[in-house]
Every structure is written in C-alpha cells, then in structure tokens.
Amino acid sequence: MISVKNLHKSFGKLEVLKGIDCQVQESEVVVVIGPSGSGKSTFLRCLNKLEEPTSGEIIVDGIPLDSEINVNAIRREVGMVFQRFNLFPHMTAIQNVVLAPQIVRKTNKAEARKIGLELLEKVGLSDKADEYPDRLSGGQQQRVAIARALAMKPKIMLFDETTSALDPEMVGEVLAVMKDLAREGMTMVVVTHEMGFAREVGDRVIFMDEGIIMEEGEPNEMFAHPQNPRTQAFLSKIL
Amino acid sequence: MDLNWKSAIDSIPILNKAAVLTLELTAVAVAIGVVIGLLMALARLSKSKVVRAAAIGYIDFFRGTPLLVQIFLVYFLAPKIFHWDTLPNNYQYFAGVLAMGLNSGAYIAEIFRAGIQSIDRGQSEAARSLGMAHSQSMRYVILPQAFKRVIPPLGNEFIALLKDSSLLSIIAIQELFYSGKIIVGRTFQPIPMYITVALYYLVMTQLISQWVSYMERRLGKNDIR
Ligand SMILES: Nc1ncnc2c1ncn2[C@@H]1O[C@H](COP(=O)(O)OP(=O)(O)OP(=O)(O)O)[C@@H](O)[C@H]1O
Numbered sequence: 001m002i003s004v005k006n007l008h009k010s011f012g013k014l015e016v017l018k019g020i021d022c023q024v025q026e027s028e029v030v031v032v033i034g035p036s037g038s039g040k041s042t043f044l045r046c047l048n049k050l051e052e053p054t055s056g057e058i059i060v061d062g063i064p065l066d067s068e069i070n071v072n073a074i075r076r077e078v079g080m081v082f083q084r085f086n087l088f089p090h091m092t093a094i095q096n097v098v099l100a101p102q103i104v105r106k107t108n109k110a111e112a113r114k115i116g117l118e119l120l121e122k123v124g125l126s127d128k129a130d131e132y133p134d135r136l137s138g139g140q141q142q143r144v145a146i147a148r149a150l151a152m153k154p155k156i157m158l159f160d161e162t163t164s165a166l167d168p169e170m171v172g173e174v175l176a177v178m179k180d181l182a183r184e185g186m187t188m189v190v191v192t193h194e195m196g197f198a199r200e201v202g203d204r205v206i207f208m209d210e211g212i213i214m215e216e217g218e219p220n221e222m223f224a225h226p227q228n229p230r231t232q233a234f235l236s237k238i239l
Numbered sequence: 240m241d242l243n244w245k246s247a248i249d250s251i252p253i254l255n256k257a258a259v260l261t262l263e264l265t266a267v268a269v270a271i272g273v274v275i276g277l278l279m280a281l282a283r284l285s286k287s288k289v290v291r292a293a294a295i296g297y298i299d300f301f302r303g304t305p306l307l308v309q310i311f312l313v314y315f316l317a318p319k320i321f322h323w324d325t326l327p328n329n330y331q332y333f334a335g336v337l338a339m340g341l342n343s344g345a346y347i348a349e350i351f352r353a354g355i356q357s358i359d360r361g362q363s364e365a366a367r368s369l370g371m372a373h374s375q376s377m378r379y380v381i382l383p384q385a386f387k388r389v390i391p392p393l394g395n396e397f398i399a400l401l402k403d404s405s406l407l408s409i410i411a412i413q414e415l416f417y418s419g420k421i422i423v424g425r426t427f428q429p430i431p432m433y434i435t436v437a438l439y440y441l442v443m444t445q446l447i448s449q450w451v452s453y454m455e456r457r458l459g460k461n462d463i464r
Pocket residue numbers: 011014016034035036037038039040041042043
C-alpha cells in the first residue's frame with residue numbers, strides 16, 4: 001500500500017530524515033514511536049507531500065508521488081489527522097465533514113450530507129452535527145476531524161499524535177474511534193505515545209531516532225525485548 | 240471673535256448633498272480597492288516570482304507616492320490610455336474615483352495579505368490533505384476566515400479614504416470640502432464653514448467606525464484562536 005525507499009528530507013542544513021525504508025501492507029496498522037524531534041511528523045507529512053522530500057521514492061497505492069497531479073490524487077486517498085485538530089472554525093461539524101467530498105469528489109449535497117451524518121454517528125457525535133468547533137471539547141473536535149478525513153473515503157489514514165493535545169479523560173474516546181477503524185481493516189500509520197494502543201491494535205512498531213528507523217517489530221515482542229540500546233533507553237522512559 | 244454662523248447654517252442643504260457624494264465616491268473607491276486588493280494580495284503570495292514582483296511594484300508605487308500626485312497622474316494619463324480625444328461628461332469623477340480606488344487597492348492588498356497570513360498554517364494543511372487544490376483551499380477555508388479578520392483594518396481604510404477624498408477638490412469634484420470652499424468664496428466666512436465641514440467629516444467617520452464594530456461583533460462570533 002505504501003512503499004518508501006531511501007527517503008531523505010532536510011530543512012536547510014538540518015537533515016531530519018536520513019534514509020527511511022518502509023513498506024506498509026494493506027490493512028496493516030503501523031505505529032511510529034520515537035523521541036521528540038526524531039522526525040516522526042516529518043516522515044508522516046512526506047507520505048502525503050505536505051513536506052517535499054529532498055530525495056527518495058514514495059509510492060502510495062501504486063502511484064509514485066512525484067508530479068503535482070499525482071499529489072492531489074494521493075491526498076484524496078490518504079486521510080490525515082493532526083495533533084491540533086485543525087477543524088475549519090467557520091463551519092459546523094457537518095460542514096467540516098462534507099466540504100471536501102462536495103468540492104473535491106463532486107458528491108452532490110444530499111448524498112454528502114447523508115455520508116457526513118453517518119460518519120458523525122460512527123464517531124458518536126450525531127447530536128453535535130450543527131455545532132461550531134469552538135462549542136466542542138477537544139476530544140469531540142478530534143473525532144470530527146477523523147470523520148472529516150474519512151469522508152473522502154481514504155484507503156490510508158495517517159495519525160500524528162492525535163491524542164497529545166487532549167485532556168487525559170478525552171484520550172480514550174478518540175483512541176476508541178481509531179481502534180474501531182483498525183478493526184475494520186483500515187491501513188493506518190499512527191504516530192503516538194500511547195503504548196497501550198500500540199499493543200492492542202498495532203501490527204508493527206517502528207522506532208525512529210535521529211531520522212532513521214532504529215528498530216521495528218511486533219509490538220509485544222519489541223516492548224518486551226528491545227534489541228537496540230536506543231530503543232531500550234526510550235522504552236524504559238515511557239513504559 | 241465675531242462669527243457669523245448664518246451662512247454656514249444656510250448651506251446645510253448643499254453640504255448634505257456634498258456629504259452624500261463624498262460617501263458615494265469613497266464607497267465606490269473602496270469597492271474598486273477591495274477587488275484590486277484581493278487580486279494583488281493573492282498575486283503577492285503567488286509562487287511565481289514575476290507575479291509577486293509585479294504585485295510588489297504596484298503596492299510600493301501607490302503606497303510610496305502622494306495620493307494628490309496620483310490623482311493628477313490618473314487625471315491626465317487616463318485619456319491617453321483610453322484614447323479619448325474629447326473627455327466624457329463629468330470626467331473628473333471617473334478619474335477621481337479611479338485614482339482613489341487604485342490607491343486604496345494597494346493598502347487593501349497589504350490588509351488582505353496580513354489577514355491571509357494570520358490564518359494558522361494548519362488550516363491550509365488540513366485543506367490540502369483532504370485533496371483540495373490550492374485555489375479551493377483559499378476560497379473555502381482561508382479567505383472566509385481572513386475576511387472576518389480584515390474587517391477592522393478595512394474599516395480604518397474606509398475612514399482614511401473618506402478623509403483623503405477631500406483631495407479630490409483639486410480636480411473640481413463637488414465633494415464636501417470643495418463645496419465648503421466654494422461657499423466661503425461667496426460669503427467670506429471661512430471659520431464657521433470649515434468648522435461645519437469638519438463636523439460633517441467627524442460625524443461620517445464616527446458612524447462608519449460604529450458600523451464596522453457592529454459588523455465585527457456580528458461576524459466574529461464563530462472565530463476562535
Ligand atoms: N518546517 C520546518 N522547518 C525547519 N525545521 C523543521 C520543520 N519541521 C520540522 N523541523 C525540524 O525537524 C526535526 C524533526 O521534527 P519532527 O516534527 O518531524 O519531529 P517529531 O519526531 O515529530 O517530534 P515531536 O515528537 O516533538 O512531534 C526537528 O528538529 C524540527 O525542529
């Protein structure tokens with residue numbers, strides 16, 4: 001589903017990604033962990049070209065990520081959920097969800113609204129459809145953001161620390177939605193510090209440090225017996 | 240000091256008419272300015288260096304030279320550009336509004352640019368990650384939010400332009416200041432007249448600023464961050 005070969009990314013002189021190789025299979029849930037500044041977000045953002053890779057090859061769903069046309073085609077198939085929600089504040093929850101299907105996929109209004117309401121129902125927010133984001137809690141906003149990404153019917157979902165900006169009591173409701181998605185067979189790449197989530201639904205964990213993949217493996221196995229000293233040090237701090 | 244207010248009071252009907260004209264000229268100029276300003280702001284933020292440079296040149300010229308000079312320049316240049324051998328009736332109104340519109344376009348471009356750039360980057364990233372093209376993201380996500388934020392500075396621009404419209408007297412446009420001046424030439428009572436004219440401007444600018452803060456409150460309701 002995703003194939004990344006020798007991906008490099010520099011910001012000016014700062015080399016953030018130093019040669020990433022990674023394959024993600026259909027329906028696989030890959031959890032990316034690593035210390036702050038290790039390049040996790042940058043890696044994720046390269047996958048839908050919010051960042052322009054310096055070099056390397058990325059193929060998503062059989063489409064190489066090079067020309068501008070491909071980029072828009074890819075972005076339609078790859079949903080992304082951000083740490084800070086990034087809901088459109090001038091639109092209600094349902095308007096947030098239906099905007100992209102209507103103007104990008106040209107879904108007609110009634111159909112888009114129907115899909116939108118189903119998705120809000122799925123994330124447990126059908127009663128909040130007509131609320132503006134500033135009237136929603138962080139957890140609710142993030143669930144709307146997930147519904148908004150799903151409305152494009154993506155084949156892949158990218159999650160970048162989607163629970164880090166939330167109050168502790170709201171983390172669970174967002175993770176629950178993500179777990180549901182994983183069980184339904186969505187292909188997911190998830191940057192998170194939630195090790196419980198990694199254990200429960202992760203098929204594979206990738207440990208990133210200093211712009212390279214230090215270690216990867218099956219979650220329980222890797223958390224129990226990390227091989228790389230950097231992984232050991234990192235895990236001992238957060239487990 | 241012995242002031243004779245009668246002449247000023249008698250002139251109120253004329254001044255009322257002139258005030259309305261002043262408002263109309265300013266409103267049309269701002270409308271032109273908003274269109275030009277939006278285009279120039281987008282050009283200013285364009286990926287193309289040439290487009291950007293053109294916008295910067297325009298903005299710098301109209302902000303860096305006196306409006307009075309621009310009014311004369313447009314007044315004398317427009318007939319050449321449009322190949323008018325004889326000037327249309329009331330040509331000075333056309334030239335005056337055009338000059339003010341071009342001028343305010345430069346200021347409004349900077350207002351819009353600041354408004355667009357004040358919108359969190361996460362907004363356009365969210366839009367682009369949903370597959371929207373740059374233009375769609377601008378139209379549906381960024382500009383609606385930016386418009387709300389530029390209402391106060393746009394209001395200030397309207398007020399500044401209303402005051403500057405007195406410069407149009409130089410090409411014999413019968414706006415407020417010009418009308419006052421003509422009456423003074425007849426009555427030789429400059430002080431009551433110019434106090435009255437000043438009050439007219441003051442009332443208009445106050446009303447506009449009230450209206451702007453009302454609009455701001457009404458539209459700002461759902462704006463967070
Ligand atoms: N747009 C940018 N311009 C310059 N430097 C950047 C930019 N984005 C990220 N960086 C730098 O790249 C490095 C990696 O950042 P990145 O956000 O990918 O790390 P991360 O692993 O996601 O960290 P965190 O856990 O804190 O989110 C950091 O040193 C950061 O300062």
